[in-house]
Amino acid sequence: MRISDTMVEMVRLVAPHNANPRGVLYGGYMLNWLVDAGTIVAMDVAKSDVVLGFLDRMHFIEPVRVGDVLVYRAWAVNAGRSSLSILVESYVKGGEGARLATVGRLIYVGVDGSGRPRPLGVELERGEGWEALLYDAFAEWRRGVEPLLRREEPAGDLPRLSLFLSMPEDATATGIMYGGRLLYYLDQLNAIAAFNFSPRTYVTANVNAVAFRRPIFVGDIVEVRAGVTYVGSSSLEVAFEVLARGLSGERRVAEGRSTFVAIGADGRPTPIGAQRMGDEETLRRKEEEVREARELRRLRPALEARRPALVSALEGAPSRGRSPPTGRPRWRSRAAPRRPRTPRPRSPCST
Numbered sequence: 345m346r347i348s349d350t351m352v353e354m355v356r357l358v359a360p361h362n363a364n365p366r367g368v369l370y371g372g373y374m375l376n377w378l379v380d381a382g383t384i385v386a387m388d389v390a391k392s393d394v395v396l397g398f399l400d401r402m403h404f405i406e407p408v409r410v411g412d413v414l415v416y417r418a419w420a421v422n423a424g425r426s427s428l429s430i431l432v433e434s435y436v437k438g439g440e441g442a443r444l445a446t447v448g449r450l451i452y453v454g455v456d457g458s459g460r461p462r463p464l465g466v467e468l469e470r471g472e473g474w475e476a477l478l479y480d481a482f483a484e485w486r487r488g489v490e491p492l493l494r495r496e497e498p499a500g501d502l503p504r505l506s507l508f509l510s511m512p513e514d515a516t517a518t519g520i521m522y523g524g525r526l527l528y529y530l531d532q533l534n535a536i537a538a539f540n541f542s543p544r545t546y547v548t549a550n551v552n553a554v555a556f557r558r559p560i561f562v563g564d565i566v567e568v569r570a571g572v573t574y575v576g577s578s579s580l581e582v583a584f585e586v587l588a589r590g591l592s593g594e595r596r597v598a599e600g601r602s603t604f605v606a607i608g609a610d611g612r613p614t615p616i617g618a619q620r621m622g623d624e625e626t627l628r629r630k631e632e633e634v635r636e637a638r639e640l641r642r643l644r645p646a647l648e649a650r651r652p653a654l655v656s657a658l659e660g661a662p663s664r665g666r667s668p669p670t671g672r673p674r675w676r677s678r679a680a681p682r683r684p685r686t687p688r689p690r691s692p693c694s695t
Contacts, residue, residue, distance in 0.1 A: 345420075345468055345469065346468070347469075350468070351385070351419050352384050352385045357413055358408055358412045362410070363410045367410050368407050368409055368547055369412075371531040371535075371551075372528040372529070372532055375528060377416060379396060379399075382396070383524070385430060389423075389466055390428060392454045392464065394428070394455065395520060395556070396451075397555075401636070402446065403633075404547070404550060405445055405637060406436060413437045418430055418432045419478075421468070422483055425464070427451055428451070430450045433654065474652075496555075502585060503570075505569060507566065507568075508565075510565075514526075519561055520559045521564075526556075526598065530568065530586070542618045548602060548603075549604060549605045551602050552603075552633070557597055558595050560588045565590060569586075570584035572621070573622070574621060575620050578615055579605045581622075582604065584601065643657060
């Protein structure tokens with residue numbers, strides 16, 4: 345099976361109830377819909393139930409507003425013994441063509457009726473041209489994040505932010521909480537952590553290194569711990585971890601980080617007004633994320649071509665009349681470094 349054969353497409357209309365007070369789509373809805381698209385292609389290729397195992401390098405490129413038509417596309421790029429690596433993109437469709445809104449990388453795991461990983465027996469061809477380029481880039485990214493997937497470390501001394509009960513409407517037919525639904529809740533709660541730190545209107549900028557370690561079942565009590573671990577001029581990062589307890593015992597189920605940008609009444613970034621915070625590794629990582637987002641923003645997707653916009657970034661192709669980027673390729677994954685000791689976050693109750 346070739347990568348191009350796996351593509352699925354879905355369309356969403358952004359309604360008023362999907363938007364924040366500035367009329368911009370809430371990040372939680374975007375994440376849920378992106379996971380919908382990824383889940384559809386993963387299930388179609390695997391011919392079995394799947395669960396979301398990892399989400400990374402999810403960039404929010406363009407603001408999406410009420411009335412916009414969003415097109416989602418997803419491709420299965422690499423296959424492992426029991427997992428699939430998926431690329432998901434979304435575009436705002438308009439009269440002057442499409443604008444790239446979001447790009448992300450996801451890993452799904454095939455599961456049996458009891459929720460345990462099962463072999464998929466799927467083979468995806470490397471192919472030629474853009475398919476080979478994308479295949480190799482994802483294979484390198486997967487190798488880079490493998491140590492993070494295998495190594496589980498506490499996120500740090502994060503304060504409890506919220507508790508909620510996992511309900512039937514949050515779950516799939518297997519009784520396991522849907523990954524997109526958890527991300528929907530996490531986006532809201534992480535934004536609350538950002539607001540508690542410095543009251544502003546925030547929009548989601550990116551979501552990275554979200555590892556789903558163990559399932560959440562219907563009826564579980566879900567605890568979210570979150571705190572600010574990086575502060576820049578107009579952006580901040582919230583680290584989070586998720587725990588669950590119920591009839592299956594108490595367990596740590598997920599961790600990751602989200603970046604938010606403060607915006608003013610004009611919809612443009614505005615200073616947070618707090619002292620900068622972040623260690624050397626965090627600052628280096630944030631610089632790379634900004635570079636990636638800047639390069640993605642330069643791309644102009646051609647929906648009729650039915651190939652991912654990310655391919656143009658991998659090729660270093662000029663877009664919108666600009667010169668191709670120079671220097672080392674920024675889309676090749678670096679080896680995952682050991683997670684540095686997380687600075688103690690400021691508690692939401694701090695003054």
